[in-house]
Amino acid sequence: MSSTFDKNLLPEFDSVKDNDEEIIWIGKPVFTPYMFSGLGAGLYTIAFGIIWILLAFNSGANNASGGVHFFWLFGLLPLCQGVYVLANRLFSYSNTAYGYSNKRVMMRTGFIGTDFKTIDYDKISDIEVTVNVIERIYNVGTIRFFSGRTQTEKGNTTKLYDTWSSIENPYEVFKMVKQTSVDIKTDFNYPNALRPDTNTGYKTKYKRKG
Numbered sequence: 554m555s556s557t558f559d560k561n562l563l564p565e566f567d568s569v570k571d572n573d574e575e576i577i578w579i580g581k582p583v584f585t586p587y588m589f590s591g592l593g594a595g596l597y598t599i600a601f602g603i604i605w606i607l608l609a610f611n612s613g614a615n616n617a618s619g620g621v622h623f624f625w626l627f628g629l630l631p632l633c634q635g636v637y638v639l640a641n642r643l644f645s646y647s648n649t650a651y652g653y654s655n656k657r658v659m660m661r662t663g664f665i666g667t668d669f670k671t672i673d674y675d676k677i678s679d680i681e682v683t684v685n686v687i688e689r690i691y692n693v694g695t696i697r698f699f700s701g702r703t704q705t706e707k708g709n710t711t712k713l714y715d716t717w718s719s720i721e722n723p724y725e726v727f728k729m730v731k732q733t734s735v736d737i738k739t740d741f742n743y744p745n746a747l748r749p750d751t752n753t754g755y756k757t758k759y760k761r762k763g
Contacts, residue, residue, distance in 0.1 A: 565579050565650050565652065565661065566579065566650070566652050566654075566659050566661060566669070568669075569659070569669050569671070570654060571656065574654050574655065574656050575654055575655045576652055576653075576654045577652075577653055577654055577655065577729075577733065578652055578653055578726065578729065578730070579650060579651070579652040580650070580651050580652070580717070580720045580721065580726065581649060581650050581651070581720075582646070582649060582651075582693075582717075582718050582719040582720055583691055583693045583719045583720070583721060584646060585687075585691060586687045586688045586690075586691045586693050586718075586719040587642070587646065587649075587718055587719040588642055588643065588646075589687045590685070590687070590688075590695070590718050590719060641664060644664035645662045645663055645664040648661065648662060648663055648664060648667055649661065649662040650662075651717040651720060653730050653733060655733070655737065656673065656674070656737070657671045657672055657673045657674060658671065658672050658674075658677070658698060658715075658730065659671045660715060660717070670715065672698055672700050672715060674733070674734045674737040674738055675737075675738060676700040676701065677698050677699070677700050677734055678699055678700065678701060679698075679699040680696065680697070680698055680699075680727065680730065680731050680734065681696070681697050681699075681727075682694055682695070682696050682697075682723050682724060682727040683695050683697065684723060688719055688723075691719070692721065693719045693720055693721055693723060694719070694720065694723025694724070694727075695716055695717060695718050695719060695720070695723065696716065696717040696720065696723060696726060696727050696730070697714040697715070697716050697717075698714060698715045698716070699712055699713075699714050700715065
């Protein structure tokens with residue numbers, strides 16, 4: 554993921570797209586379900602930090618010496634981490650956008666700088682769409698892309714997904730981006746010039762949606 558602090562960035566993905574690249578679709582997450590999707594980890598760590606600090610002071614108050622011995626400081630790390638997660642979610646919202654082109658899928662976010670991430674279609678091995686309870690209320694959903702990244706911890710390997718969170722019309726967008734991915738991959742393997750007349754291939758000219 555590349556990051557920039559340039560205040561004169563062009564809107565959305567115009568600053569990073571190639572000259573011959575055509576943006577097909579661009580969307581933003583819906584605010585309320587987007588914030589709720591980031592609350593889980595943030596609230597958990599905040600609650601853990603607060604409980605730890607309260608227990609530390611309570612233990613100090615019950616000691617004969619009455620000293621806390623800085624035990625409460627160990628609760629500051631999860632507390633600060635949780636606050637950062639929520640603040641990052643809130644202040645990066647206005648700078649968050651998702652999109653896909655005739656070459657790749659794109660993600661933009663960041664509240665201090667602007668971070669861009671792109672994934673070429675030939676790197677994507679799996680695309681899926683999910684809708685949780687909160688997203689269902691707001692008629693939005695999340696699209697996840699797997700490009701081979703994994704994380705191994707204690708012998709367990711977990712897939713790492715890149716996500717478009719809380720977007721409108723998730724199933725429609727999912728079908729569009731998946732079809733584009735299939736078309737582009739097919740064209741990589743069977744270029745137009747090599748196709749017989751009976752297999753003309755996909756339409757190489759996409760129109761931007763929305």
